[in-house]
Amino acid sequence: MNTKYMDRVHKWGKVWNFSMLGIMLMFPIAAGVIFKALPDSKGLILGLIATAPMYWAVGIIETFTYIPMLGAGGSYLSFVTGNISNLKLPCALNALEQAGANANSEEGEVVSTIAIAVSSIVTTLIIILGVILITPLTPILQSPVLQPAFAQLIPALFGGLGVVFISKNWKISIAPAVLMLVLFIFLPALNAGTVGIMVPVSVLFTLAVSRFMYKKGMLD
């Protein structure tokens, strides 16, 4: 891995992400200035107490979990553009698989950055198109016939992705798959809202099982 290139990626990422932080904060501030409105202090405090601690905690865990999978350029972009687990990461994984590139190599870094950048651009353009055409599109996209298709994005995505990765790594897949199935089936608290919290749990468990199997020579 060429460290000079990686150093430059980190430098660009710092400049872009801290700039984006400022630009994002501009929206509520500018809206307040233009319409001469201050936030409702009670609503702001209670709203932040109800939302921020949970999302900050999840955000910190997600950052450390996803960075090694997304690579440098991919991380800087994904944490600005969002939709990581349901779009950017599967897109990068698919690209690495297609290119036959190692995630920790420089080629892997290039592949995942290109995949995530293109995915971000296409997503942004499609949303712009959707906003422009929102009036004619609303009855179509929200029609009772099409609604189930968009409600089932995650199973449709992880079915195909799961086959590719589990078939290639079946030895290390069995234990985490069984654990997650048991937990999600028998603990009612685990659902769509908590799956994000379970990703790091599952990743840590898989790493521990893999390390044990590797040390015991079961992955040779």
Add this chain to the structure above:
Amino acid sequence: MEFDVNSPILFILSGIVIAAVLAQSVFFLVKAWKRGREIGMTPGKLKKIAVTAAIFTIAPAVAIVIGVITLSKDLGVPLPWLRLSVVGSLSYETIAATNAENAMGLTFGSVTNLTASQYVTIATVMTISIMVGIWLVPLVAKKVLGGMISLEKRDKKWAEIFSNSMFIGMIAAFLGFIFSDVSNIFKGSTAGLIPVCIMAISALVMCLAGLAVKKFKYHWISDYALPASLVLGMASAIPITAWLG
């Protein structure tokens, strides 16, 4: 200026932020492309990565447009457009907006005339709560990825298993989530089987694609296998939901 959730000035403000995000994506795309050429990747290979990523993105991006429509009923179009183009996701933004609205005595889904103050409050709560990754990545990414590189130098095989384990860990968590409502079958509801059946169909499409590549040497299929399994899986949700829902 009189406040309206769909005021043209709010569209302009959202447009400015989204243009900056688009610029960042283009910047990283150009830099990675150039680096790819420098390390010997052919233009054809790079183009293939880009085209496959673009095709794969279409269906999930349309699902995000639906999220914009859903949130726009309360918040107008500009704020959901911004929040779902930058950082957010529908589930997060819905919770953040609901919490902010509840804190002001409003009910999500039935808000008709937001005041400017309420709007600024909701936008601030949504923005501040989601920002962690944007500032934390620049602070820790170099260290975390440096750790991965030194791991690779120390023990190449374990580094590869380490990466694969992270991917498998994430996939296993979502696999569990897909089965999360299966136990409802004991209460007489078969709806919990819908995601399981859709996952099975998506997996089957991927297996057939793999078979076509291996047996018949149709290598081009592998480029479109994941987008195809995604779209066919989503399409199968329509009859399966009608059947089991």
